[in-house]
Amino acid sequence: MKKTFSLLFLLHLTLSCSSDGQLFTNAICIEDITTIDPENGIKEHQTVVIQEGKILKVDNTRNLKLSTKNQIINGSGKYLIPGLWDSHVHFAYIEELAPYMNDLFLAYGITSLRDTGGEIMFMRKWKELSEQNPATTPRLMIAGPLLDGMPNVYDGSSPDRPPLSHGLDTVDDVNDYIDYLDSLGVDFLKAYEMLTPDQFRAVLAKASEKGLKVTGHVPLSMDVISASNAGLNSMEHLRNVEMSMAGNATQLLTERQHMLTEGRALQGGDLRSNIHRAQRLPAVDNADTDNTANVLQTLAKNQTVQIPTLALGHVATFKEFTQAHWQESFEYLPDTIEQNWRSAMSRIESSAPNTERAKYSKWALQMTGKAHRAGVPMMAGTDTPIGFLTPGLSLHRELELFVEAGLTPLEALASATMEPARYFGMENKLGQIADGMIADLLILNANPLESISNTRTIDAVIKDGNLYDTEALKSLKAKMREW
Ligand SMILES: [Zn+2]
Incomplete structure (x- = not known):
């Protein structure tokens, strides 16, 4: 019984880390970013995998090899906080x-x-x-x-x-x-x-x-x-x-x-x-x-x-x-x-x-x-x-x-x-950058812990897994100017 469990565990580990990315295809993957949230503090070199509106996986970048079948965002030098x-x-x-x-x-x-x-x-x-x-x-x-x-x-x-x-x-x-x-x-x-x-x-x-x-x-x-x-x-x-x-x-x-x-x-x-x-x-x-x-x-x-x-x-x-x-x-x-x-x-x-x-x-x-x-x-x-x-x-x-x-x-x-x-009793769904949480996230260009004003340096917004990248945010602002 114990042996079966270990084998399954090993198989799972191999799949999630594999370069063919069987587990992670068609996901949004933010690679090598610094994550910041009130429960887990600050963590450097994280990769965050987002699929179907949720955070599927957060791990150290060196532990996850991602297939090119994913949308990969280079997060290096950037900061990820909850929405x-x-x-x-x-x-x-x-x-x-x-x-x-x-x-x-x-x-x-x-x-x-x-x-x-x-x-x-x-x-x-x-x-x-x-x-x-x-x-x-x-x-x-x-x-x-x-x-x-x-x-x-x-x-x-x-x-x-x-x-x-x-x-x-x-x-x-x-x-x-x-x-x-x-x-x-x-x-x-x-x-x-x-x-x-x-x-x-x-x-x-x-x-x-x-x-x-x-x-x-x-x-x-x-x-x-x-x-x-x-x-x-x-x-x-x-x-x-x-x-x-x-x-x-x-x-x-x-x-x-x-x-x-x-x-x-x-x-x-x-x-x-x-x-x-x-x-x-x-x-x-x-x-x-x-x-x-x-x-x-x-x-x-x-x-x-x-x-x-x-x-x-x-x-x-x-x-x-x-x-x-x-x-x-x-x-x-x-x-x-x-x-x-x-x-x-x-x-x-x-x-x-x-x-x-x-x-x-x-x-x-x-x-x-x-x-x-x-x-x-x-x-x-x-x-x-x-x-x-x-x-x-x-x-x-x-x-x-x-x-x-x-x-x-x-x-x-x-x-x-x-x-x-x-x-609102939603602390198990929102407010942290962790496996299973709803993917409401902001990518920032500067560290909000160095200056809280840096929450304004928004590079991208993710709502329920939907990515508004720099271009999408620009066109949203252009739309607003037309009002
Ligand atoms: Zn009021």
Whole structure:
């Protein structure tokens, strides 16, 4: 028995290494490349064999002799990383841009997306497109609309407040609506700021019954510690965290609850702005060491994943959109959207710096570093296409800001590869360069561990085994310029 096994093993070894390449024909083979992923670190001189959408084999180049019946790519001097996730996008924020977003994401190496809020039938359309065309479309995980209380914030009352949310009046409404979203195949849920504590807990209970994760903005009616302890899986933009870190956190909560009761007749977005204006910066100024430590310890203990969306604050506030790579990216937008963005940007450019926004953006950068050092998990997301954040490009800026905040380049890569894969229970399929993984990969011309900005030096993108080489990426960009 033992002998048979060894013989079979030997036969297998001979076949996989043989120069006639019986095992590997019609495969894409990237030869002699340096692979980098958060689980296996950096490995030089690797050959990666890709077939039928999967990574069939990764081994040291000297162990694999490849038949010419394969498509062989010379990877020497280049770097292979897993395809990137943007974990905070909105297809529904500018509906006219949605049909162009997938190509933009792919051109910038974003192979998976987590959409954090949009009307459910609209989102299902993009989800279906992605599922039916996995080789040419980024993977898309959807939440459906923001689950908000009343008055809801994104109610469609202005272009800044498109109808991204569903306003829920009671706990029964919460339960019925989640049943409905679940029947339409959402991948997770997003809780929003106007929920009452009872409604928020109902969201978490119902989600757990359905096996869905819940991300959210901490409701204004609650503090961060209670929200995290109640079972919130992740939080966007570090939203309302500062209010629970202030020396007078308890007093601020009482004041917010009062404002929420008194302001029920206001538009939800106006009410929320009033509360943020009254509390955000005073809370930052009045940060308390013990309260800050308590919040961070709670988030770390519960592993409440943070998606700080730092680029969202930085690109507009510090006028980074004037830089050459942003200007180039705007040329890939459809004409009407490019014109809208350019006129809005020129208004910002000619106006005085917004010192309050600048202060908050700097606070968010520092808090991301502190939270990371405290052991709070991070995922990279941008909020594109809000705030002149070009789909795709903005994720690379987010990774740079993560490194500025104190993550190592490899940890920053994990936040856009392994962490989101784990979030969706896909860590055995995505996020590593290893045998059996889905072949979502980027070939880079420079080492991202030396400088995280090198994630922009994209030579080729592979989505579900489909190779966009330099030429294919060029024609994708040429197509985008024609819009
Ligand atoms: Zn968002």
